Amino acid sequence: MPRRDLGPRTLLYPMPALLVGVYDAEGRPNLMTAAWGGICNSTPPCVTVSVRPSRWTHDNLLRQGAFTVGIPSTSLAAQADFAGITSGRSQDKFAATGLTPCRSSHVDAPYAEECPVVLECRLLQHVSLPSHTMMIGEICNVSALESCMDGDHPDMGKVDPLVYDAGGRRYYRVGSEVAPAYSLGTVYRREQEK
Amino acid sequence: MPRRDLGPRTLLYPMPALLVGVYDAEGRPNLMTAAWGGICNSTPPCVTVSVRPSRWTHDNLLRQGAFTVGIPSTSLAAQADFAGITSGRSQDKFAATGLTPCRSSHVDAPYAEECPVVLECRLLQHVSLPSHTMMIGEICNVSALESCMDGDHPDMGKVDPLVYDAGGRRYYRVGSEVAPAYSLGTVYRREQEK
Numbered sequence: 001m002p003r004r005d006l007g008p009r010t011l012l013y014p015m016p017a018l019l020v021g022v023y024d025a026e027g028r029p030n031l032m033t034a035a036w037g038g039i040c041n042s043t044p045p046c047v048t049v050s051v052r053p054s055r056w057t058h059d060n061l062l063r064q065g066a067f068t069v070g071i072p073s074t075s076l077a078a079q080a081d082f083a084g085i086t087s088g089r090s091q092d093k094f095a096a097t098g099l100t101p102c103r104s105s106h107v108d109a110p111y112a113e114e115c116p117v118v119l120e121c122r123l124l125q126h127v128s129l130p131s132h133t134m135m136i137g138e139i140c141n142v143s144a145l146e147s148c149m150d151g152d153h154p155d156m157g158k159v160d161p162l163v164y165d166a167g168g169r170r171y172y173r174v175g176s177e178v179a180p181a182y183s184l185g186t187v188y189r190r191e192q193e194k
Numbered sequence: 195m196p197r198r199d200l201g202p203r204t205l206l207y208p209m210p211a212l213l214v215g216v217y218d219a220e221g222r223p224n225l226m227t228a229a230w231g232g233i234c235n236s237t238p239p240c241v242t243v244s245v246r247p248s249r250w251t252h253d254n255l256l257r258q259g260a261f262t263v264g265i266p267s268t269s270l271a272a273q274a275d276f277a278g279i280t281s282g283r284s285q286d287k288f289a290a291t292g293l294t295p296c297r298s299s300h301v302d303a304p305y306a307e308e309c310p311v312v313l314e315c316r317l318l319q320h321v322s323l324p325s326h327t328m329m330i331g332e333i334c335n336v337s338a339l340e341s342c343m344d345g346d347h348p349d350m351g352k353v354d355p356l357v358y359d360a361g362g363r364r365y366y367r368v369g370s371e372v373a374p375a376y377s378l379g380t381v382y383r384r385e386q387e388k
Binding site for chain 1: 195196197198199200201202203204205206207208209210212229230231232233234235236237238239240241242244246263265268271272273274275276277278279280285287290291299307308311312313319321323324325326328330332333334335336337338339340341343344346347348349350353355356357358359360361362363364365366367368369370371372373374375376377378379380381382383384
């Protein structure tokens with residue numbers, strides 16, 4: 001199967017579009033869209049988001065020691081895109097987009113009420129990398145809109161998360177279910193293990 | 195909008211299912227499926243994957259200082275699921291699944307030829323977290339199947355990446371395009387900025 005070398009590139013599939021919520025020194029809420037992030041630890045649950053030192057969010061997050069990670073649904077695509085191309089230094093992104101700022105109940109950080117799922121994080125550690133600072137947050141709580149729940153967990157179809165394509169510079173939605181996990185793979189187990 | 199607190203949970207949307215490829219001390223190739231990971235730096239491009247110390251991949255990755263991150267398409271869901279529920283300590287996952295092991299051209303690590311996109315990584319740094327070790331890899335090269343390319347980047351529909359739902363323990367596919375990025379959000383720009 002012929003392959004092409006694309007060189008060093010920041011490609012990963014799927015990639016999220018995360019709304020990082022932080023208060024500034026005056027207590028003003030801000031959101032920054034970040035695609036560089038992911039879960040990094042199970043016990044306790046932890047998440048990373050990487051932020052350039054030049055970003056308004058960078059020093060605010062380090063000072064506050066707390067942040068939220070909001071998951072935008074596809075209906076919030078324009079608001080999420082705006083939060084990625086604008087700085088909170090010069091603009092109130094909540095006012096501009098009409099998103100509703102809420103104070104987290106578990107950490108001192110804001111989030112947009114419209115996000116179906118929000119991770120409330122305490123800054124555990126940060127790692128200085130060449131172009132970004134990787135913020136490692138302990139997830140103190142996850143909250144979800146009641147309307148998005150299916151039993152004890154959020155329903156993928158109702159969350160309808162935005163997917164970012166860093167190659168094509170586009171947003172996608174999540175589609176249909178492929179299969180349940182932790183069972184599909186058992187077809188490859190050797191007979192004696194079944 | 196009523197919300198429910200779910201407590202500390204490893205939830206993020208969307209979440210990938212990554213095939214981490216490493217050689218063991220005898221040069222045998224192995225794959226481990228990891229959902230804890232994401233891009234973490236732009237220049238140079240870097241990616242994180244978190245691995246439990248008990249995993250066969252853990253010490254092999256640290257010893258080799260190199261790994262690959264393969265993106266499985268939905269057609270590889272069963273193979274990816276198997277690579278997450280089986281240990282390379284006791285089983286040759288390539289032989290069991292029929293995936294084809296290839297040696298990377300840029301780093302000393304294997305990958306499955308069937309993966310539409312593969313990141314070839316040099317271990318830059320690792321961070322010991324409470325339950326996992328976060329491996330930070332510098333992406334030395336990304337390769338993609340020619341059949342998945344659209345101009346100079348992989349096409350989302352052709353890559354057809356597997357999406358993992360840690361809440362519902364299911365796999366999904368990526369669906370249709372929502373909008374192009376970096377333009378959608380300009381509707382919220384103030385008049386004087388346009």
